[in-house]
Amino acid sequence: xxxxxxxxxxPVRPARGVLAVPAAALLGLTACGxxxxxxTGDGLSGELTVLAAASLTDVFTGIAGxxxxxxxxxxxxxxxxxxxELAQQINSGAPADVFASANxxxxxxxxxxxxxxxxxxxxxxxxxxxxxxxxxRIAVPxxxxxGIGSVADLAEDxxxxxxxxxxxxxxxxxxxxxxxxxxxVTPVTLEEDVRAVLTKVELGEVDAGLVYASxxxxxxxxxEGLDFPEAEEAVNDYPIGVPATSxxxxxxxxxxxxxxxxxxxxxxxxxxxxxx
Amino acid sequence: MTTVTPRRGWRVRRVxxxxxxxxxxxxxxxxxxxLVLPFAGLLVxxxxxxxxxxxxxxxxxSALWLSLSTASAATAVSLLFGVPLAWLLARTRFPGxxxxxxxxxxxxxxxxxxxxxxxxxxxxxxxxxGRYLDAWFGLTLPFTPTAVVIAxxxxxxxxxxxxxxxxxRGADRxxxxxxATLGASRATVFARVTLPMxxxxxxxxxALCWARALGEFGATIxxxxxxxxxxxxxxxxxxIAMQRDPEAAIVLSLVLLLVSLAVLVTLRERWVNAR
Numbered sequence: 294x295x296x297x298x299x300x301x302x303x304p305v306r307p308a309r310g311v312l313a314v315p316a317a318a319l320l321g322l323t324a325c326g327x328x329x330x331x332x333t334g335d336g337l338s339g340e341l342t343v344l345a346a347a348s349l350t351d352v353f354t355g356i357a358g359x360x361x362x363x364x365x366x367x368x369x370x371x372x373x374x375x376x377x378e379l380a381q382q383i384n385s386g387a388p389a390d391v392f393a394s395a396n397x398x399x400x401x402x403x404x405x406x407x408x409x410x411x412x413x414x415x416x417x418x419x420x421x422x423x424x425x426x427x428x429x430r431i432a433v434p435x436x437x438x439x440g441i442g443s444v445a446d447l448a449e450d451x452x453x454x455x456x457x458x459x460x461x462x463x464x465x466x467x468x469x470x471x472x473x474x475x476x477x478v479t480p481v482t483l484e485e486d487v488r489a490v491l492t493k494v495e496l497g498e499v500d501a502g503l504v505y506a507s508x509x510x511x512x513x514x515x516x517e518g519l520d521f522p523e524a525e526e527a528v529n530d531y532p533i534g535v536p537a538t539s540x541x542x543x544x545x546x547x548x549x550x551x552x553x554x555x556x557x558x559x560x561x562x563x564x565x566x567x568x569x
Numbered sequence: 570m571t572t573v574t575p576r577r578g579w580r581v582r583r584v585x586x587x588x589x590x591x592x593x594x595x596x597x598x599x600x601x602x603x604l605v606l607p608f609a610g611l612l613v614x615x616x617x618x619x620x621x622x623x624x625x626x627x628x629x630x631s632a633l634w635l636s637l638s639t640a641s642a643a644t645a646v647s648l649l650f651g652v653p654l655a656w657l658l659a660r661t662r663f664p665g666x667x668x669x670x671x672x673x674x675x676x677x678x679x680x681x682x683x684x685x686x687x688x689x690x691x692x693x694x695x696x697x698x699g700r701y702l703d704a705w706f707g708l709t710l711p712f713t714p715t716a717v718v719i720a721x722x723x724x725x726x727x728x729x730x731x732x733x734x735x736x737x738r739g740a741d742r743x744x745x746x747x748x749a750t751l752g753a754s755r756a757t758v759f760a761r762v763t764l765p766m767x768x769x770x771x772x773x774x775x776a777l778c779w780a781r782a783l784g785e786f787g788a789t790i791x792x793x794x795x796x797x798x799x800x801x802x803x804x805x806x807x808x809i810a811m812q813r814d815p816e817a818a819i820v821l822s823l824v825l826l827l828v829s830l831a832v833l834v835t836l837r838e839r840w841v842n843a844r
Contacts, residue, residue, distance in 0.1 A: 377812060458812070460810065460812040461812050480796065481711075482712050482794030482795055482800065484794065485795065485809060485812070489790075493794070496695060497695040498689065498693045498694050498712075499712075
């Protein structure tokens with residue numbers, strides 16, 4: 294339903310507010326690139342197509358930009374969409390050199406479908422490599438008009454809450470967390486993805502919503518995030534891998550190394566993700 | 570074709586080569602296939618063995634009922650406001666009329682999701698108008714069936730207005746003038762002469778409006794949200810189901826397709842072709 298035309302890494306302009314994160318990454322990676330490969334060049338060149346979960350948009354735009362800076366011969370094309378949509382695309386033969394999914398079950402779809410590149414999988418794992426984690430937080434509008442402090446407050450009369458639909462990964466995580474809390478919350482809406490929940494909170498149309506920690510950071514002050522202990526029950530793993538259909542597995546492996554490098558981890562950390 | 574007589578020229582030619590020209594038929598068939606094949610795809614991929622159980626699933630029935638009732642309410646609202654609006658556009662002159670006519674057709678061309686965003690920013694709890702509705706009457710529109718109807722009216726009413734305006738322009742004004750010279754007031758002329766005359770146009774417009782409201786997705790999910798039983802109409806249910814269970818989405822799509830087809834075919838036979 295949603296068109297996701299592949300985007301070139303370079304011209305993508307990150308939204309206002311998140312600009313600082315990729316920019317910092319850019320400087321960081323370029324600096325170390327200059328040290329490590331000063332003048333030598335590592336011979337990496339070619340086209341690289343990266344399919345990544347929508348929640349990784351800001352982070353991967355930054356990392357891909359630095360990766361291109363570091364390897365002038367490399368041209369990275371990024372495509373962001375819902376993980377399951379991307380998995381379907383890969384299994385239907387869409388070109389993909391790197392797949393970064395927002396949950397392990399979606400990566401499993403690709404593993405069972407087209408499979409992962411055998412050489413890469415032998416080194417990093419048959420089911421992909423978990424490179425980031427994301428934890429749910431309660432997002433409230435900046436002045437927290439309904440005075441939300443805990444999960445129990447979400448069940449109060451008159452408190453309007455937005456959740457993700459259970460069919461999408463954040464909805465599944467929400468369900469797990471709410472079951473762990475034992476609180477019966479009836480949301481007013483089940484949104485189609487986590488960013489839609491965030492928007493409803495930002496606009497003040499709901500008093501609270503469950504979103505990922507990374508979404509709270511991306512909102513850049515337009516929402517407040519509250520931690521709640523039950524979120525630990527529903528930590529979401531982000532696996533990455535090289536699909537077997539990749540035509541540039543070497544380049545793909547190098548990109549994944551950049552994602553899992555110290556600099557990559559720092560970018561993820563700044564964006565609100567946890568790193569293993 | 571060789572027996573064309575010089576005197577009757579092209580007429581004879583036309584009559585004698587009465588066969589349908591393939592140069593038109595081939596593209597037309599391609600066009601029909603293009604429109605029909607996707608539906609054939611739905612039929613082929615449908616999980617027929619479990620169809621009965623899936624269709625009678627309470628969640629499906631509640632989404633279907635919500636769709637039918639909100640689309641009908643949206644059509645009623647559109648008739649209430651759209652017919653007078655069409656009359657104003659077709660039969661009166663006022664400054665900025667052309668601008669108003671252009672405005673009325675805007676929802677036809679903008680993506681419905683844009684309409685949803687606009688509605689949310691105006692009628693939402695923190696919206697331009699919505700904040701006063703909330704403060705003064707404790708009324709919040711988003712996440713209610715009313716919001717679904719509002720979203721549907723926004724995208725569907727132009728279809729009605731355009732149909733009715735067209736009918737009004739095409740109608741013979743002499744009957745109205747006659748009624749007026751016989752002393753009927755403007756309102757009486759409208760109710761007793763104009764309205765019955767353009768009734769088929771109104772009915773066709775209402776059918777289109779209803780069908781468009783039934784299929785409304787973008788404005789609804791943006792403005793009204795998505796909650797089963799309250800705001801989750803069939804198109805929303807299809808979209809959400811597609812994320813995890815494509816088979817369920819196929820079933821829901823087929824149901825929606827059948828309902829729309831049944832109503833459109835019935836209405837067209839009854840109102841449009843009967844003329």
